Amino acid sequence: MMKKLLMLVVLIFPLISSAQIIYETVSSAKMQETREIKVQLPRNYEENKEKYYPVVLVLDGDYLFEPVAGIVDYYSYWENIPEMIIVGVNQAGSRNEDSSYDNERFLPSDEGAEFFEFLGMELLKTIDQKYRTAPFQIIVGHDLTANFLNYYLLKPEPVFEGYINLSPDLAPEMANRxxxxxxxxxxxxxxxxxxxxxxxxxxxxxxxxxxxxxxxxDNDLLSYKFDNFKDASHYSLVGRAIPSAIExxxxxxxxxxxKEYNEVLLQTSISPSEYLIQKYExxxxxxxxxxxxxLNDFLAIHQAIEKTRRWEEYDELSKLANDHFPGTMLSTYFEARYEEETGNPKKAMRxxxxxxxxxxxxxxxVDFMLEKANAIKRDFGY
Incomplete structure (x- = not known):
């Protein structure tokens, strides 16, 4: 298992080195001290001036930052997830105090309460002011810090939408809460x-x-996933859990x-083009x-229409393609297929x-499209 974890590090290290990592010191009025953080900005962050990014706050940033940052960079490169701003908080030598809670209410106390306010009221505000952040935030922690991150979930208006708990060392009453x-x-x-x-x-x-x-x-607003990794220790499970959680x-x-293609798009009760619209909404x-x-999603819908022979779907797909890929042949092709299969061969040819x-x-x-036109011309003698 350690070999697999080492391989993960080997794979993601070049990705981390290609992204922009910033080392900063942040002052905290709540803690009356400074804390070190690491920030990984997405590739081409400076060039994409109009783009905004979700934020992932990584506790135990001294050892969790690199695995999280590498996985996010890799998955976002292939567009499986959005590009994100990764913020790691170094806690080497302070994680026990940072994660402390009292023995009566089992809520953050002393240094733990100060650290809780630093993250939620100071650090996140600093990140929002300094970088282009989208209104979606995730927090990640391991054992003590995984327990700690759940205190944000208990607030009346939680600041995080996503909570990644890696083998949490749960405080009394935490599970019920x-x-x-x-x-x-x-x-x-x-x-x-x-x-x-x-x-x-x-x-x-x-x-x-x-x-x-x-x-x-039973709550439709909760998206929950649990993993119990075979042969994984308290430390090696981290390398397998991070990509699973992000996915x-x-x-x-x-x-x-x-799976979507087979189980959704090929079902004739589902409108493929409407499904595409709803996915992006x-x-x-x-x-x-x-x-x-x-583009690949447009092509998946195209294949589903060809398979199910629901030719009327091409009409809406053509309009959608014109919005997203104007000036290309995509919309024209879908429009032509619509006319061709709904009884208008001459209009399809043109x-x-x-x-x-x-x-x-x-x-x-051009060769493909003109050949399609010539085939109609030959078939119908135009």
Missing amino acids: ITSVLSKTESKRWYYLATGSEDIPQLKEGILSLDNQIAAL SIFDVFGPISQ SIEKLFGLEKQIR TYQNAYGQQKIAFLD
Whole structure:
């Protein structure tokens, strides 16, 4: 397992080195001291002046920052998740104090209360003021800090939408508190929980109990995932949990998958073009991100229409393609296919011919489009 974790580090290190990492010292009035943070900005952050990014706050940043930053950079490179700003808080030598809670109410106390306010009231505000942040935030922690991050979930208006718990060392009453809040949440929340077969026994017992409680909840606004990794220790599970957590949170963001294609788009009760529209509307609503529809997603819808022979779907798809890829042959091709399959061959032929002078895209070029026009001409003797 350690070999797998080492391989993960080897794979992501070059990605980290290609992204922009900033080392900063942040002053805290709450703690009356300074804290060191690391910030990874997305690739081409400076060039994309109009683009805004979700924020991932990584506790235990002295050792968790690099794995999280590397995975985010890698997945976002392939557009499976959005690009994000990663903020790591170094806690070497202070994590016990930072994570402290009292023995009566089991809520942050002393240094823990100060650190809680520093993160929620000072650090996040500083990041928002300095960088272009989208209104979507995730927090990540491991054992003590994984327990600590849940205190933000207990606030009347939580500042984080996503909570990644890596083998949390749960405080007394924490499991009941988490379950109660998640059962009643009126805003979308993502909650991830992980342990491993070789995790610390007393931690694993509490984690499995918490999983049973959350799994029994019935709340459509809760997106929950639990992993119990085989042969994973308290430390090695981290390398497997981070990508699993990130994928689960941004499941809807990624390109149309083979599963979506087979189980959704090929069902004749579903409008493929409407599904595409709703997918991207969900991305904007959930993550506060406006995103151009991917070319590959247009092609997936095209394939589904060809497979199901629902030719009327091409009409709406053509209009959508014109909005997202204007000046290319994509919209023209979909319009021509609509006319061709709904009984208007002459109009289809002329539409194919209209592609001359437009930009080629995907498999569509002038030769392809003119050949489609000539085939109709031959078949119908025009």
